[in-house]
Amino acid sequence: MEGNLIEFLKEVRWSSYAVGTGIGILSCFSFLISGKPLACSTSFAKTSGMIERLFSGKKVELKPYYRKIGLAVDWQWMLVLGIVIGSMISALLSGDFSWQWVPSLWAAEFGGNPLLRVIVALFGGVCIGFGSRWAGGCTSGHGISGTLQLAVSSWISAVCFFIGGILTANAVFSLFG
Amino acid sequence: MQTGKSMDKRMQPSGARKDKSPLLRGLAFGIVFGFLLQKGGATKYDVIVGQLLLTDFTVIKIMLSAVLVGMIGIHAMKSLGWVDLYPKPGSAGMNIIGGLIFGAGFALLGYCPGTIAGAIGNGSLDALVGGLAGILIGSGLFASLYPRLSRGILMKGSFGDMTFPRLFKVNHWMIVIPAVTLIFLLLYWLERAGL
Numbered sequence: 001m002e003g004n005l006i007e008f009l010k011e012v013r014w015s016s017y018a019v020g021t022g023i024g025i026l027s028c029f030s031f032l033i034s035g036k037p038l039a040c041s042t043s044f045a046k047t048s049g050m051i052e053r054l055f056s057g058k059k060v061e062l063k064p065y066y067r068k069i070g071l072a073v074d075w076q077w078m079l080v081l082g083i084v085i086g087s088m089i090s091a092l093l094s095g096d097f098s099w100q101w102v103p104s105l106w107a108a109e110f111g112g113n114p115l116l117r118v119i120v121a122l123f124g125g126v127c128i129g130f131g132s133r134w135a136g137g138c139t140s141g142h143g144i145s146g147t148l149q150l151a152v153s154s155w156i157s158a159v160c161f162f163i164g165g166i167l168t169a170n171a172v173f174s175l176f177g
Numbered sequence: 178m179q180t181g182k183s184m185d186k187r188m189q190p191s192g193a194r195k196d197k198s199p200l201l202r203g204l205a206f207g208i209v210f211g212f213l214l215q216k217g218g219a220t221k222y223d224v225i226v227g228q229l230l231l232t233d234f235t236v237i238k239i240m241l242s243a244v245l246v247g248m249i250g251i252h253a254m255k256s257l258g259w260v261d262l263y264p265k266p267g268s269a270g271m272n273i274i275g276g277l278i279f280g281a282g283f284a285l286l287g288y289c290p291g292t293i294a295g296a297i298g299n300g301s302l303d304a305l306v307g308g309l310a311g312i313l314i315g316s317g318l319f320a321s322l323y324p325r326l327s328r329g330i331l332m333k334g335s336f337g338d339m340t341f342p343r344l345f346k347v348n349h350w351m352i353v354i355p356a357v358t359l360i361f362l363l364l365y366w367l368e369r370a371g372l
Contacts, residue, residue, distance in 0.1 A: 013216060018216075019216055020242025020245075024243040025247075027247040034202050034203065034206065036263075044316050074200070076203060077203070078203035078204040080291070080294045082203065083295050084297050086211025086213075087212065097299060103222035103287065105223040106226075117307070121304065124281075125310060126312075126314050129317075131277075131282055132312075133319035134275030136271055136272070139290070144244060150264070152344060153336070153338070169229035
């Protein structure tokens with residue numbers, strides 16, 4: 001029995017439904033124990049503000065958006081840090097961990113140049129950071145936690161994430177691939 | 178330098194113990210979340226962009242099954258009075274435009290704010306060097322523009338923290354049951370179609 005559990009934890013991939021069910025249950029515990037929905041993107045805005053504060057001093061805290069979200073390490077910030085650790089534990093257990101600059105699907109379409117990949121990732125990241133703040137959430141805060149609460153804002157956002165994503169991915173892969 | 182000391186400073190009694198347990202709980206939830214995302218393949222560019230190219234349906238299967246299970250659990254706990262809900266406020270200007278900008282970034286980066294943390298844990302250097310820096314820049318850019326945006330476009334078509342049960346003025350199970358049924362049928366159809 002114990003051996004089976006260890007083998008299970010060492011598997012490279014679990015069924016999407018097992019993973020989804022696990023995230024659904026985790027989400028319930030998060031509401032029950034911490035009174036918080038699983039969400040990530042605000043922590044990146046806090047980090048951005050905290051970095052700016054290092055260079056420009058405390059006046060950064062007076063920016064209206066940072067006054068609204070507060071510039072401090074909180075529950076959600078630790079959640080995001082935990083994701084890095086949890087993913088690394090899973091990848092190391094299964095031998096799926098590897099340092100990689102260029103993902104294989106990208107390399108097959110656009111070549112193996114790390115600089116091109118990093119530049120596009122940077123630009124994509126700017127849109128993600130800007131767009132998640134504009135929409136008030138990301139794929140976890142709106143896409144999972146908000147939709148399961150039946151929030152109107154989250155269903156509209158989640159649908160638009162995928163419309164924007166599907167259109168952009170197909171355009172980029174057919175024009176430049 | 179003159180700083181706004183009076184603003185947003187929490188009053189803390191001297192020598193008061195700071196409760197660190199919410200931070201530790203957040204970390205614990207994150208570790209499980211990251212572990213699950215990696216096991217599902219959702220920390221990989223190939224899987225996420227495969228979903229957006231409609232060649233790999235892993236991401237939508239994970240999300241919809243999480244929503245299905247979570248929706249039942251949360252509304253059951255709400256009926257029992259165990260939890261409060263926190264629906265996010267929104268508007269057409271916020272959620273449609275922001276959602277589309279996010280979507281474009283999702284396709285170019287190939288990770289979202291949660292899965293990029295997982296991708297970094299998985300060893301993806303494009304996520305760490307390019308994507309993370311980009312998200313921080315984009316968030317900072319928004320914070321700078323926020324005073325102007327918040328009075329204009331972000332308020333267009335505002336509907337507050339509306340939920341579908343309140344919109345239709347029905348008990349939440351009247352929405353949960355059809356929504357869960359539709360999600361289940363969609364997942365069943367995806368499997369039947371071999372996707």
